[in-house]
Amino acid sequence: MTKTRSITTPIYYVNAHPHIGHVYTSTVCDVYARFERFLGRDVFFLTGTDEHGQKVETSALEQGIEPRELADRNSAVFREVLDLFSISNDDFIRTTDAHHEEQVQSFVQQLIDRDAIYLGEFEGWYDKGQEEYYTETKARELEFKSPISGQDLIRATEQNYYFRLSSFQDRIEQLYRDEPGFVRPEARRNEMLGRLKEGLNDVPISRTNFTWGIPVPGNEEHVIYVWIDALFNYVTALGLASDKETGEDRSRFWPADYHIVGKEILWFHSVIWPAILMALDLPLPRCVYAHSFWISEGQKMSKSLGNFIDLESLQGYCSTYGQDALRWYLVTQGPLGSTDADFSRQHFHDVYTTDLVNTIGNCTSRVSAMIGKYFEGLVPADPDPSFDGWADAVSVLVESSIASMEDFDLVGSCNQAMAIIRRVDGYINETEPFKLAKDPESMPDVGGILYRCAEALRIASCLLAAAIPERMEALWSAWNLDIEPQRGDLVTRAAWGGLAAGTKVEKVALFPRLEQAASTD
Ligand code: ME8
Secondary structure, three states, X not given: OOOEEEEEOOOEEOOOOOEHHHHHHHHHHHHHHHHHHHOOOEEEEEEEEEOOOHHHHHHHHHHOOOHHHHHHHHHHHHHHHHHHOOOOOOEEEEOOOHHHHHHHHHHHHHHHHOOOEEEEEEEEEEEOOXXXXXXXXXXXXXXXXXXXXXXXXXXXXXXXXEEOHHHHHHHHHHHHHHOOOOEEOHHHHHHHHHHHHOOOOOEEOEEOOOOOOOEEOOEEEEEEOHHHHHHOHHHHOOOOOOOOOOOOOOHHHOOOOEEEEEHHHHHHHHHHHHHHHXXXXXXXXXXXXXXXXXXXXXXXXXXXXXXXXXXXXXXXXHHHHOXXXXXXXXXXXXXXXXXXXXXXXXXXXXXXXXXXXXXXXXXXXXXXHHHHHHHOOEOOOOOOOOHHHHHHHHHHHHHHHHHHHHOOOHHHHHHHHHHHHHHHHHHXXXXXXXXXXXXXXXXXXXXXXXXXXXXXXXXHHHHHOOXXXXXXXXXXXXXXXXXXXXXXXXXXXXXXXXXXXXXXXXXXXXXXXXXXXXXXX
């Protein structure tokens, strides 16, 4: 049976414009999804937009339009961005989809029926003008006056629906003990463990001060808190609470293998979300992976500093360096670990030149040029396929590249593929086929060397195709290789000896050398 793999991005807020952060998370998920499809897995890659809540309602009001119109317009922008950056998601969920809304109500009803949600009373210091509650300490600090209007804060009570998060303390701690890989990376897991020790409180999950949201079933004055609404997207997209026949049965994709999120929303995903699933008796995702943030030119991104990497600047990089160059930079230099990553123009240029021009590009053009020069562009036969241990060495790297990707170590996976290419470079420098070729008697040796080089490059290109799909397809086309990732045969494709002698290879320039840090504006 084919193994399933499912991966999700956060669903993005429609009240902001897409930027590098959104493109980044979507790109890393895309690389995983593409690789897994090439491995023959049954993949489901989900993304979408988070469209309810007070912020959307307020910005729509400010623009004099209905919230729905704002949501439609901005959700479409996010969807276009996916196309622009060749993101291969299998579905795009919107929290305003009727299919989602109905299921959220059904889940919330189940939680009420199971007494995991109750109607409770909240009392606090209320700022009427700001429609905001303050804690006792904060109110005291403010001398019981609104910091905005200066009016007295009033003692007010409000009814809210609460989720009994506090009753899941032991089970969540147990989860962290039993599944050390549930939250990654390790540093983030430790942060969550630290917060867990402070003790869990019940959380309000409804609001009454605005209407743009999903009504609580049976009490329409309350709308479901946007975070609860949003978290459910991961299961409503699969129809887990749907009573309608919607065509394809997607239940096999739950639990998700990876929820990929930014570090700022990890608490919701690694504590509140598993507690909700526990309350519903649903299986838990295998891993919540929280990456860190992109900063820009050494500083936190901000519009006023002029270092904000928005869509236009990303498109600038794509048109100067090519889309795959941007993907490569995001994936290999991005903040998948526990520290933030700095996006800098110079660093981008240097990585492009070192990895793509000097390594992948140079090596493929060197090998194709020699095959062109000495063998009329036809891949020579290898007189001794086991020579120099190539088959074994490459198969070890292939295995570890695959294992790294399965473990969501994208950088590790790319590094193994790059190690194959560096080995080819080293081999050429060591064996000097261009010198051997001066002696006609050495031509079988030259043929053997070039076969091994081309074969190793072909295999590396298969491993790199998820990260830089467009350029690897260009290589396959120039080398007349019949490789199609959608066939799901990566393991067969990456086996040594797949390159047929006699294959016609054209010279190919995959990554043009560019002037120093060319302007991308
Ligand atoms: O939080 N670097 O949506 P959002 C890297 N709707 N990634 C970044 C980033 C940066 N500087 N800035 C943002 C929401 N991101 C909720 C999620 S999920 C049930 C609901 C990425 O539009 C990162 O993935 O604010 C982060 O978690 C996400 O964008 C936040 O997107």
